[in-house]
Amino acid sequence: MINAAHGGNDLGLDVRLDLSANLNPMGMPESVRAAALASADCWERYPDPLCRELRKKLSEKTGADMENIVCGNGADDLIYRAASALKPHSALICAPTFGEYGKALRENGCKVREHILRESEDFALTERILGELSGADMAVICTPNNPTGMTVPPELMAEIAAECEKNGTYLLVDESFIGFTGREKELTALNCMGSHVIVLRSFTKIFAMAGLRLGYAVCGSADTSGKLAAAGQYWSVSAPAQAAGIAALGEEDYVRKTVEFIAEERDCLSRELTALGVRVYPSETDYILFRSIPQLGEKLLGDGILIRSCGDYSGLDGSFFRTAVGLHEDNEALICAVRRCLDG
Template sequence: MSEYIHGGDIYSQPVRLDFSINVNPLGIPEGVKAAAAASIERCGVYPDSRCTSLVEALSRAEGVKEEQIVCGNGAADLIFGLALALKPKKALVAAPSFAEYEKALETVGCRTEHFFLQEEEDFAVRPEMVREALERYDGEGEEKLDLLFLCSPNNPTGQAVKREEMEEIARWCRQRKIWLAVDQCFEGFLEKPKDHSITPSLGQFPNLMVLKAFTKSYAMAGLRLGYALCGSGELAERLRQVRQPWSVSAVAQAAGLAALEEKDYLQQARELVASERPWLSARLEELGMKVYPSQVNYLLFRAPGKKKLKESLLRKGILIRSCANFPGLGPDVYRVCIRRREENEQLLAALQEIKEG
């Protein structure tokens, strides 16, 4: 099995500023911290294995029936669960994109095909590109395509697919009897999330599963909490059947409930990201970087000729994400999250020092 590398490794080396993970720059809300701390009293008993209260709250928040919601120990847990529930033989994944899709598919012996996003198109996912890939890879018998994974907004590129375009892709998959898994974990950072969310159309597509997570939106990476919105109760039940019992802790469930009460938090984060993203992008370009357009809280950029930029920054206590292991990208491509202005300035100052030698 291939080795997969992620951001967030602050344990094997000293890091004072972590730009490698794409979490909310506002940090975990105080109300969520308080709820998590208070829930410690319930850690002497098993957590609710079906996350009843959290599912009820998510049902109200998302406008989806309770039986169509499955909670997990982060979105990655549900990605692996979906692979186990469906046991696809052949799947299609965009490249570059989140590595855990392919890793999960490998665990069930699934063959993965890629369709490559084009740098000259800023790595955008275009519907016609997806249709061409479906036609190319969906064959007969053993060549039948079982599953398509799409990430929107895509990680690491930051580009999102509009709702009507995703609906078109979902229709093509439905016609071909292909499962469609849409990872929308970064949807909360879009300036207009409703323009890109396929959740309102979930009932039209029994072949559809939408993945979301508290990890990124509420800066809860250490608590591990995600959920799947399934196009049918049958798909949700298949996912539940392969889940490990008690996979979502009492602390994570309490934190999730509190996070859903933070009505203004995500909007504040969107405003911060919308302000900082163009500013940071422009400053990076002034330093000689090729920055690709992003709609969310991270930037993908090429640092021409700098294959060791991550290591150079790490010596200054700053961690960024090397994208060298993403299919379709090169050794001089990196990703940084959007943080607060004073933190972004520290990153830029370190890059300036490296440039000056």
């Protein structure tokens, strides 16, 4: 076994290049790092459990009422809060998608059904899902989806939200990677908010804040946000994470440069992998799903490069892999290594 349940070198493997975790290759903005360090004077006190200043800034950014926003220890924390607080009896999730949705729901006694994304459709979410929403207490949509990198068209998202609202179904939309698309305002489910919609966002990916841990949920009602807030631990967001988040919200130029960089490098990486005979699936974010020989992950690890094997994703097998879009030299190193592995 060459990787843990998620991307990132959690097992302490001897690697020279880790492309298994989908973090911004440009690194944490200096203003964010400085803000976290400058908060040291208050580390001896408990952090604000309500994240009031951060939530005020998020309200200004999203246009949502401050009382409808809940901050957490990463988006992952808020996934578990939603499952615990709302306690759906039945839920619909996609496959393949991020494994923590099903895990969190099942741990709270929920019966989980899967909507299968088809390889013949490049794993895109289509209108087929509309016929499967009935009977679910919660539906979970990830856009861009992990590990496929595909977004949900705004028109389809609006239809899904309307159907969920009609049925009284909670719609949990994870937008942790939407900042990389450059189309956040067009694609976001915030455009079709109803009382049962919950939109998750993460600072972890776009601002490379994996060690600080920060995410937030925008809920369609104060009642829902109150339930999520009550379900989590009281001091869920540390003082440095709150300070870093406030600083990150002002980094619009950094996000713009990231979007441009990722788009260029993603297209180049996709072309190069395709030229090697690898089946590459379309992506709109900072990672690529592709298909190759099942031994590729082990061979690359032997070369000191770690990518994400996707065999543990429902609907995929050991021939599927996900790689982050890295710096140009890192992407070139990956291409050279894949070429050696396939030639050998």
